[in-house]
Structure formats: C-alpha cells, structure tokens
Amino acid sequence: MIRIYKCPSCGGVLHYRPGTDEMICPNCKNTMAISAVDQRSADGKTTGLSGKELFDNAGNGAENMVCPACGGPLKTDEHTAATFCPYCKSPALIDSRFAGQYRPSRVLPFQFDKKEAQNKFKTWKGTGLLTPGKFKSAATMDKVQGVYVPYWLYSYTGNVALQGEGLNTRVTRHGDDEIIETDHYDVNRVVQEAFENVPADASEKFPDENMHVLEPFDFTKLVNFTMPYMAGFTADTYDYTAADLNEKVRSLVEQEMISDARGTITEYETVNLTGSQVNYTDQRAEYVFLPIWTLVFEYMGKKYPLYMNGETGEIDGVVPYSxxxxxxxxxxxxxxxxxxxxxxxxxxx
Ligand SMILES: [Zn+2]
Ligand SMILES: [Zn+2]
Incomplete structure (x- = not known):
C-alpha cells in the first residue's frame, strides 16, 4: 500500500509540520494533530489511507508503484520508503518499507522547516567571499531536501575487569642516606559502566565522516515512530543490519570502557596493566530515523554534497570556490x- 494523508477539509495532501506534533495542508493551511491523523487511519477513514502497491512480476524484485493522488508512476528502488510523486509532488509513503523488520521504534522529527534550512545553508560559516554566486540562488536552494536517515542506536552495559600491577615508591632515611623503595601491589579491579544510544548510520548513501561531524543529536527528542512524521521527506530502509555494525561500534565503546576503568585506579603512582576483559550484561540496538537536510550543489560539472543536522542545524560538507x-x-x-x-x-x- 502506498500511503498519503488526505486533508479532510480540501482533499489536498497533508505534510508533517517540523517542530510540532501536527500535520499541515499546504493548500488550505488546515492543521491536524498526528494522534488524530493516526486515529482516522485506525478507524479506516479514507482520509488516512489511499492507493495501492503494485508488484511487477519481472522477477527482479523491482516494484512498480503508482501515486494514489494522481495515478502517476513513482520512482522507487528496493530501499525507498518515503518519497514524492514526481508528477503531483504528493508525499508518498510505502507501507511495507515501514513494517516488520523495517519498522523503526522511534523517530527524531525535523525541528525546523525547509525555509529555515535554506537560510542556514546561505549563512553557513563554510561559505565565504570565494563561494560561487550560484550557491545562494533560488534554483540551488530549491534542491534542499529533508531526509530521514536510518540509524542504529546501540546501548551496552559492561563489567570491565582489569588485572595488573600497581607501584608506589617510598623514601626512608638511614642517617644521612635516602633510600627509595618500591612497593608492588596486585591490581584486580571490576568496574561497571553503561553506554546509552551510541549512533551509527545504517545507510550506504550517507558518508560516515560527514555524519560524525553532525553529531550529537538530542535523543530526548525521540518520539515513538508513526508514519505521519515521514510525510514531506524522503527515507530509505537500512542497508546495514544491527549485527553488521555492532562489532565496529562495540570495539570503540570497549576501548572507552577500559580507559574509563583504568582511570578509577588512582591509588598508585604507576599502573602496569596485564589484562582486561569486558563482560556485557546488556546489549541492545534500536532502529530509529534521524533528520538530515541535504543540499547537493552542482558546480562546473562536479557535485558537492552538504549535510545539516535537522535538529541542531550543524552543517558539514565542502563548497567549491569560484x-x-x-x-x-x-x-x-x-x-x-x-x-x-x-x-x-x-x-x-
Ligand atoms: Zn486542505
Ligand atoms: Zn501524484
């Protein structure tokens, strides 16, 4: 099923309104609480659900999907979850791509709208005297696009066991002589530490190095996932499963856990560690969508992608110089x- 949310007042198509928990109709400016939209869908009201998902039998898994608003064919690939109709521009959501293993548990909704995102790109400190004039043009700014990027949030609780030797020196006096003696102690320490919500982007399309610069996100703004938040943005399903990225994330966390545990050993002048083990009592991964504004700036035949955190406005990327x-x-x-x-x-x- 392709889902669009119809405006009960004028029949237009509702979009999520950033920074709120409502949807808005761009036609008649009617707003509706997301909880009310979800209730209408649950009640089977026609304003909530519409359209169809047609499966192509070509045998290559390709799907032919049509826009429920105008009947035009949608441009999708095997990861497309939220998109726009290329003909009538209605936000179209593919139900099956938000279901089962692809259903996120929570989403961090966009906190500001496209207009504000455009202003932030225009006034970004990464642009300067040599930035091509075309960058700030209406045509370039029109390409600003909100994307919900699939992420895994990992949480770990571990008991870190450290073994080693602690050394303290002692100075004693024998008449005029100072004698320095070293005392040796066995060190066995167990420290428990928990890491919450360590993010890893699960999409191939978004370079890790750019995404790291956009962190942190304020995860207290996560809300339970529901599809209306997706309307008006694009979203893809994850490319990497939680298991695919776990080892990489956990080894970074583990280094920090060991270093933190090492930092609790303060009673010796010198500590020589001989061993460390981490025994995890809890490991979890949560599937979420995080908001990113993108702008692909094309200049002299080359593409320069820019990324903006849709919650904090932090930007990363490179603009060419003229x-x-x-x-x-x-x-x-x-x-x-x-x-x-x-x-x-x-x-x-
Ligand atoms: Zn309307
Ligand atoms: Zn359409």
Whole structure:
C-alpha cells in the first residue's frame, strides 16, 4: 500500500509540520494533530489511507508503484520508503518499507522547516567571499531536501575487569642516606559502566565522516515512530543490519570502557596493566530515523554534497570556490598594490 494523508477539509495532501506534533495542508493551511491523523487511519477513514502497491512480476524484485493522488508512476528502488510523486509532488509513503523488520521504534522529527534550512545553508560559516554566486540562488536552494536517515542506536552495559600491577615508591632515611623503595601491589579491579544510544548510520548513501561531524543529536527528542512524521521527506530502509555494525561500534565503546576503568585506579603512582576483559550484561540496538537536510550543489560539472543536522542545524560538507571570483579579487589586489607602489615612487623621487 502506498500511503498519503488526505486533508479532510480540501482533499489536498497533508505534510508533517517540523517542530510540532501536527500535520499541515499546504493548500488550505488546515492543521491536524498526528494522534488524530493516526486515529482516522485506525478507524479506516479514507482520509488516512489511499492507493495501492503494485508488484511487477519481472522477477527482479523491482516494484512498480503508482501515486494514489494522481495515478502517476513513482520512482522507487528496493530501499525507498518515503518519497514524492514526481508528477503531483504528493508525499508518498510505502507501507511495507515501514513494517516488520523495517519498522523503526522511534523517530527524531525535523525541528525546523525547509525555509529555515535554506537560510542556514546561505549563512553557513563554510561559505565565504570565494563561494560561487550560484550557491545562494533560488534554483540551488530549491534542491534542499529533508531526509530521514536510518540509524542504529546501540546501548551496552559492561563489567570491565582489569588485572595488573600497581607501584608506589617510598623514601626512608638511614642517617644521612635516602633510600627509595618500591612497593608492588596486585591490581584486580571490576568496574561497571553503561553506554546509552551510541549512533551509527545504517545507510550506504550517507558518508560516515560527514555524519560524525553532525553529531550529537538530542535523543530526548525521540518520539515513538508513526508514519505521519515521514510525510514531506524522503527515507530509505537500512542497508546495514544491527549485527553488521555492532562489532565496529562495540570495539570503540570497549576501548572507552577500559580507559574509563583504568582511570578509577588512582591509588598508585604507576599502573602496569596485564589484562582486561569486558563482560556485557546488556546489549541492545534500536532502529530509529534521524533528520538530515541535504543540499547537493552542482558546480562546473562536479557535485558537492552538504549535510545539516535537522535538529541542531550543524552543517558539514565542502563548497567549491569560484576561480573567477579568486581571479577578480587577485586582480583588484594587484592593481591596488601597483597604484600604491606608483604613488610611493612619486613621493620619494
Ligand atoms: Zn486542505
Ligand atoms: Zn501524484
């Protein structure tokens, strides 16, 4: 089933309204609480559910899906979960991609709208004097797109056992002589530590290095997942399962746990560790969607993707510099320098 949410007042298509728990109709500006929208869907009201999901029997798993609003074919691949109809621009959600193993437990909703995202990109500190003028154009800014990125949030509770030797020195006096003696102690320490909500992006399309710069997210803003939050944004299902990424995330967490446990041994001048083990009493992974605004800036035939945290506004990416602007600035600087030199020459001669 392809799902769209119809406006009960005018028949338009409702979008999620960032920073709120409501949907809004761009046609008539009617707003509706998400809980009310969900209730209508549960009651089987036609305003909640519509459309169909057609399966192509070509045998390659490709699916032909049509827009419930206008009947036009949707452009989807095997990961598409939330998209827009390319013809009537209605937000279209694919039910089966939010079901079963693909159903997220929670979502961090977008906290500000596209207009604000566009302003943040325009005034970003990563742009400057040499940024191509085209960057701030309406055509470029129109490409700003909100994407819910699939993430796994890992939580671990572990007992860290450390073994080693602690050394303390002692100074004793025998007449005029100072004697330094070293005492050796066996160190056996067990420290429990818990890590909550360590994020790992589960989509191939989003480079890890950019996503790390956008952290942290405020996970207290996570709400229980429900589909209306997706309307008006794009979303893909995860590429990596919780098990795929677990080892990588856990080994980073484990290093921190051991280092933290090591930090609790303060009663010796020197500590030589001989062993460490972590025994996990709890390990969990939660599937969530986190909000990212994207802008792919095309310049001189090259693409420059930019990413913005949809909760904090933090941006990462690189904007190219305009060679023409650089030349003009260099040219002006050269002329000014030349004139000053000329002037000084006259004064002194
Ligand atoms: Zn309406
Ligand atoms: Zn359509």
């Amino acid at each position: 060679k023409l602007k650089a030349l003009v600035i260099f040219g002006i600087a050269f002329v000014v320098f030349f004139l000053i030199a000329l002037l000084l020459g006259r004064v002194f001669s």
